[in-house]
Amino acid sequence: MIALLLLGIFAGCTGAKETGPSETAAPGTGGEAQGPDSVKIGVVLPLTGPASSTGNDMWWAAQLAAEEINAKGGVNVGGKMVPIELVAGDTETNPDKGVEAVTRLVQQEKVDLLVGGFSSAITYADSVIAAEEGVPFVITGASAPVITHRTDIDTSWFFHHCPTSDDYPYWTLKFVNEVVRPAINEKFGFPEDRKLKLAVVYQEGKYGAGVLSGVKKALEENPDWKIELVAEEPFTRSETNFQTVLTKVKEAKPDVVYPATFINEQVPLVTQGRRDVGLNTIYLAVEATDDPDYYSGVGQWGEYSIQETRFSPYAVPKGPIAPAVNKFREDFKAKYGKYPSMMGAGTYEGVYIAVDAIERAGSLDKEAVKAALAETDLPEMIEAMVGGRITFTEDFRESKFQLYMSQLIWDDSAGECRPKIVWPDQLKEQDFQLPDWYEPGE
Amino acid sequence: MADIGILLQVTLWGVFAGCIYILLATGLTLIFGVMKVVNFAHGEFLMLGAFLSYFAATILGVHPYVAILISMAVMALVGIATERLCFRPILGTGKLNEIIVSLGLILIFQNMVAHVWGNDGKSIRSPYEDITFPLGPVSMPLDYVIIILATALILLAIHVFQTRTGLGRAMRATSQNREAAKLMGIDVERIDMLSFGLGSALAAFGGGLWAVSGQVFNYQSGSVPAIKAFAIIIIGGLGSIPGAIAGGLLYGLAENFAAYFLGAAWKDATSFILLTIVLTFRPTGLFGGEE
Numbered sequence: 001m002i003a004l005l006l007l008g009i010f011a012g013c014t015g016a017k018e019t020g021p022s023e024t025a026a027p028g029t030g031g032e033a034q035g036p037d038s039v040k041i042g043v044v045l046p047l048t049g050p051a052s053s054t055g056n057d058m059w060w061a062a063q064l065a066a067e068e069i070n071a072k073g074g075v076n077v078g079g080k081m082v083p084i085e086l087v088a089g090d091t092e093t094n095p096d097k098g099v100e101a102v103t104r105l106v107q108q109e110k111v112d113l114l115v116g117g118f119s120s121a122i123t124y125a126d127s128v129i130a131a132e133e134g135v136p137f138v139i140t141g142a143s144a145p146v147i148t149h150r151t152d153i154d155t156s157w158f159f160h161h162c163p164t165s166d167d168y169p170y171w172t173l174k175f176v177n178e179v180v181r182p183a184i185n186e187k188f189g190f191p192e193d194r195k196l197k198l199a200v201v202y203q204e205g206k207y208g209a210g211v212l213s214g215v216k217k218a219l220e221e222n223p224d225w226k227i228e229l230v231a232e233e234p235f236t237r238s239e240t241n242f243q244t245v246l247t248k249v250k251e252a253k254p255d256v257v258y259p260a261t262f263i264n265e266q267v268p269l270v271t272q273g274r275r276d277v278g279l280n281t282i283y284l285a286v287e288a289t290d291d292p293d294y295y296s297g298v299g300q301w302g303e304y305s306i307q308e309t310r311f312s313p314y315a316v317p318k319g320p321i322a323p324a325v326n327k328f329r330e331d332f333k334a335k336y337g338k339y340p341s342m343m344g345a346g347t348y349e350g351v352y353i354a355v356d357a358i359e360r361a362g363s364l365d366k367e368a369v370k371a372a373l374a375e376t377d378l379p380e381m382i383e384a385m386v387g388g389r390i391t392f393t394e395d396f397r398e399s400k401f402q403l404y405m406s407q408l409i410w411d412d413s414a415g416e417c418r419p420k421i422v423w424p425d426q427l428k429e430q431d432f433q434l435p436d437w438y439e440p441g442e
Numbered sequence: 443m444a445d446i447g448i449l450l451q452v453t454l455w456g457v458f459a460g461c462i463y464i465l466l467a468t469g470l471t472l473i474f475g476v477m478k479v480v481n482f483a484h485g486e487f488l489m490l491g492a493f494l495s496y497f498a499a500t501i502l503g504v505h506p507y508v509a510i511l512i513s514m515a516v517m518a519l520v521g522i523a524t525e526r527l528c529f530r531p532i533l534g535t536g537k538l539n540e541i542i543v544s545l546g547l548i549l550i551f552q553n554m555v556a557h558v559w560g561n562d563g564k565s566i567r568s569p570y571e572d573i574t575f576p577l578g579p580v581s582m583p584l585d586y587v588i589i590i591l592a593t594a595l596i597l598l599a600i601h602v603f604q605t606r607t608g609l610g611r612a613m614r615a616t617s618q619n620r621e622a623a624k625l626m627g628i629d630v631e632r633i634d635m636l637s638f639g640l641g642s643a644l645a646a647f648g649g650g651l652w653a654v655s656g657q658v659f660n661y662q663s664g665s666v667p668a669i670k671a672f673a674i675i676i677i678g679g680l681g682s683i684p685g686a687i688a689g690g691l692l693y694g695l696a697e698n699f700a701a702y703f704l705g706a707a708w709k710d711a712t713s714f715i716l717l718t719i720v721l722t723f724r725p726t727g728l729f730g731g732e733e
Contacts, residue, residue, distance in 0.1 A: 050662060053561055204707050235706035238666055240657055243455040244698040245706040247448065263563050264658045271656040275574060276455075278581055297565040297658040300572075 035080040036112075036364055041066075041354055042087050042105035043347070044116040044126060044137075049093030051118060054343050058116055058141070060336045061344035062086055064328075065351035075355050078362040084355065087111055091122050098126035106133045112364045113138070113357075115350040118343060120144035120206055131157050136370045138353050140346035143168075144210055148396040159373050160398045161353060161390070162346055163310055165210030168286050169258070170218045171403035172308045173198075175423045176256055177225040179405075180282060180306075183434045184255055190440075197441040199231035199254035201245065201269065203261055208234065211260035211286060230254055230441075235265070242269045246277045253441035258284040267297035274301045280439045282306060287342060287403070295408075295416045302417045304435040307406045310383045311345035315406050315419040317384055317427035325382045349381050353390065373397075384427060407432055451580050452702045453695065458586050460694025461593040465648030466667055467674040467686040468597070469641035475617035475681030476637040479529050479540050483547035484645055485668020491517050491646025492653040492663065493555055496564050506566050507588070510650030514643040521642025522635050530634065548665075555661040563658035571656065589651045596647065597687060600640075604683075613637060617681060673713060677720045679730025688728055692716065 043062045046055035066084040069075065074083040089105040091098035105111045106129055114130055114137040117123040123142035130137040131153040138159045139147060145164040148155045181196040200215055202208035212232060219227060231252035233245050246269070249257060257279065259269050266289045273279040283305040285294075290309040295302070309315070316325050328348065332340040340348075353376060358364065361372040374397065378390040384402040392399055404427050406419030422432040470484045491513050498509035528547060532539040570588075574581035604610040615623040616633045624630050648667075653659055674693050678685025693713055700712035720728060 050561060050660075233706060235701075236710055239706065239709075240652075241455065241459045241698075242706075243458075244452050244701040247451055247455075248702055251448070264660065264663075267563075267565065267658045268656060275571070275583055275656070276581055276586075278579060293563040293565075293658065297563060299565075299567055301656075 035077055036082055038082050038085040039075045039077065039113075039355070039358055039364065040085045040087060040109065040111045041351065042089050042102075042109060042111035042114045042135075044089045044091060044098070044102055044105070044114055044118075044123075045347070046093040046118050046122070047088060047090040049091075049097075051093040054118055054341065055090070055093075057341045057344040058118065058347040059088055061332065061340055061348040062115065062351050064332055064335065065348045069351070069355055076359050077364060084351070086351075089114075089116075091118070091126065093119070093122070095122045095125035098122040099129060102126040102129040106130065106135050111135065112366070113354050113369060115354055116140055116347055117142050120147060120210075123147055124150075127158060128153055131155060134366055136354075136357070136366060136373055138350045138373070140350040141343050144206055145396070145398075148398060156397070157370060158397060159353070159376070159392050160396070161350055161392075162399075163287070163401045163403055164214075164398065165207065166214040166217060167401060167403060168308055169211055169214035172258065172284055172286075172306075172405070173215065173218050173225060173227060174222075175306075175308075175405045176284070177222075177227055179423055179432050180256060180434075181226060183432060184438075184440050187434055187438075188440050193226060195226045195228045197230040197253060197255045198227050199233070199249045199252055199257045200229065201231075201233045201235065201242075201249060201257060201259045201261075203237050203239075203265060204234045205237060208260040211258075215258065237262075237265075239265055240268050242272045243276050246273045246279050250277060250279045254281060255441045256282045256284060260286055261289065263289050263291055263294045263297065266294060270298050270305060271301040280437050282434075282438065284308065290342060290406070290419065295414075295418065298408075299416060300410065302408045303410050304433065304438075305408050306422075307408060307419050308403055309342070309406055309419070310401050310403055311340075311342040312406060312419055312421075313339050313341065315421050315429070317404055317421055318429060319384070319426050320388070321380055321382060321384055328382045345382050349383065349390070352381060353378065402427075404428075405432075447578055448702070450578070452698050454577070454580065454582070456695035456698035457691065458590065458694070459697060460691040461589050462648050462652045462667070463670060463674055463693050464593055464597070464687050464690035465644050465651070466671040467678070467690050468600070468683055469644035469648075470671050471675040471678070471681055471683060471686040472600075472637050472644070473641040474675065475683075476613060476620075477525075477529065477533065477634050478620075478681075479533070480537065480544065481529070481547075482541065482544035482668065482672075483524075483551060484641070484671060485664030485666075486548055486551035487517055487521065487642045487645035487664070488649035488652070488667055489555065489659065489661065489664030490520065490551060491649030492566075492659045493559060493564070493661075494646065495650035495653055496559075496566050496659075499566050506568055506650075506654050509566070510647060510654070513650050514646045517646035518639040518643040522639040524642070525635050525638035529638070530631065533634075551664075552661045559661070561660055563660050564653075565656075565658050566653045568654045568656070583655075585655050589655060592647070592651065596644070597683075600683065609636070670713070673717050675727075677717055677727055679727030682727070682729035685727055685729030 045058040066086050070083045074081045087109045089101035091101050117139045118141040120142040140161050143165045148158050148160045202212050231249050270283050285307045287309045290307050290312050292313050357372040361368040380388050386400040386402050405423040407422045408417035409420050411418040421429045494513035495509045498504050498512045499506045528543050568585050570584040573584040612628045613633050616630050674689035678689030696712050696716050697709040700708045
């Protein structure tokens with residue numbers, strides 16, 4: 001028994017690391033010209049700890065991108081073709097360890113550039129090292145805008161390729177105003193200028209509070225949207241019993257409920273809201289829950305709820321990026337046995353963005369690469385971008401995602417709900433439906 | 443001010459939340475009563491109970507409620523093994539050793555589960571999830587009714603066991619005075635094993651029921667309930683089963699009334715304020731002895 005237990009702890013501690021060594025994903029390509037022998041990219045990610053499955057996904061996606069690029073001859077650095085070498089920096093899902101990981105990548109591995117980053121709290125801590133040491137960092141997974149807005153460090157080294165907690169509510173509420181509100185007004189014969197009542201239920205802390213402030217900002221900046229906030233209810237992280245807080249929300253008579261949660265909170269929240277409390281409304285969701293675990297957990301209770309997303313495990317947006325999305329999904333599955341997550345998609349693009357900047361800089365000089373990153377203008381790849389291009393804003397170096405909305409529809413063959421894209425028009429698969437059981441706020 | 447219907451709803455959700463707390467706290471207090479051992483890894487037994495139920499229901503394909511019973515049986519054995527291998531060798535050597543052993547157990551159980559089942563969220567679908575009973579504005583799911591009845595039944599069974607059977611009386615005797623029980627010819631080490639097995643099975647029962655009620659769980663799901671269970675048995679009085687029941691109900695109700703009147707972010711704070719108040723006026727807890 002003890003042996004078994006010891007085996008368990010041993011395996012638990014080392015198992016995840018096996019998947020994340022600093023291996024070179026490169027066929028060697030020689031060249032006579034002077035210059036570097038490889039481009040060394042540090043990938044900052046949680047290979048161990050609570051977010052290790054996300055970290056593995058990011059690592060695999062980065063490797064896939066590196067292999068594709070190396071198979072085409074590598075990176076053109078000032079006329080010399082050199083391979084990409086990826087080095088993993090494991091944050092262990094912990095801000096302190098993240099600082100250690102980035103320090104190691106920068107000082108010992110001497111990477112040319114950093115890609116990745118997961119969790120705002122961890123990235124907030126570890127990106128400081130990149131700023132101090134002057135290493136460009138393409139951040140693909142921290143949603144707090146403060147990451148590039150802070151003034152205590154030189155953030156000009158950071159390029160934020162990830163929607164922020166200001167972006168989620170902006171697109172979600174734009175959709176609610178354009179599609180959900182008119183649908184409710186039409187079905188119940190309400191006047192066209194009736195304001196839609198919105199309730200926000202949010203996880204305490206940076207993430208949830210960030211979404212709430214994003215909601216307020218979006219409503220303030222868009223006074224023409226006919227939406228009013230009628231309830232804002234915080235809850236502590238990892239809450240499991242939402243009946244009482246939803247009873248309170250129900251008294252505020254909302255037309256739509258917007259929870260800012262993680263999967264383990266969204267599942268009981270939606271289940272208890274629909275099944276126990278009888279809050280028969282449209283539940284919105286932040287992209288963090290667009291994950292296979294969410295669909296299996298929420299089951300039938302998630303039907304007709306709305307999922308905001310940028311890269312979904314089960315839905316492919318129509319339009320120009322569809323072939324690239326399908327190819328990435330299938331290549332990833334063929335290699336690693338499962339479909340990639342949204343975090344994998346962002347990291348994959350991050351490697352391409354880094355390589356593009358290095359090629360345009362013509363050298364690995366960090367100032368030159370930083371300047372080239374600021375000038376990035378790539379066609380969108382596997383995530384839809386505003387205007388179809390990946391560019392970074394001048395003020396805070398943020399790329400602008402075209403987020404889209406899926407509606408969960410029951411799928412008999414899966415025995416679960418599946419997301420169907422309903423907005424915007426250029427990406428959608430079908431129209432938004434207001435379910436028969438829906439009850440408006442008044 | 444809230445109307446009476448709303449207050450009844452909040453009470454209902456409080457009692458329901460209290461049931462899971464009671465199952466976890468009763469097991470913890472049972473073990474403490476007999477062995478005076480503080481097992482900080484008790485929450486991991488709840489988490490393991492949920493995972494074993496998941497394994498039996500999903501992989502073996504048995505009915506979820508049968509799966510919970512299987513998980514209880516397995517966890518009883520795990521509990522006995524834990525007592526025999528980890529706690530008996532250090533019994534009486536000081537509280538620090540108990541704390542270190544139980545912290546080690548937390549690491550072992552969490553990593554073992556993460557290794558076997560990964561760190562993704564898991565869920566178990568109840569076959570009764572569609573069945574609800576209208577209760578005023580509330581729909582009472584059949585699963586919740588089962589949880590409340592099962593909790594009541596199991597508490598009744600423990601009461602009968604402790605008052606009507608020789609073994610149960612021996613357990614109570616050991617709990618009251620270990621040395622005297624030994625002198626009366628009671629095999630206290632056997633009672634230790636029994637109480638650890640029973641306590642672990644109760645935690646597994648709580649974990650399985652909680653999972654089936656529509657939750658997502660992962661290898662860290664035992665941590666928060668474990669802290670709450672400790673607060674509950676301190677409120678109720680260490681080692682007292684009626685105390686664990688009263689503490690669990692009080693805790694569930696306090697959390698939900700706080701969520702309604704102050705906001706859900708106040709749930710944890712309110713419970714610990716309650717703990718402070720109880721300890722100020724009754725340092726040994728509501729049902730604690732005069733030690």
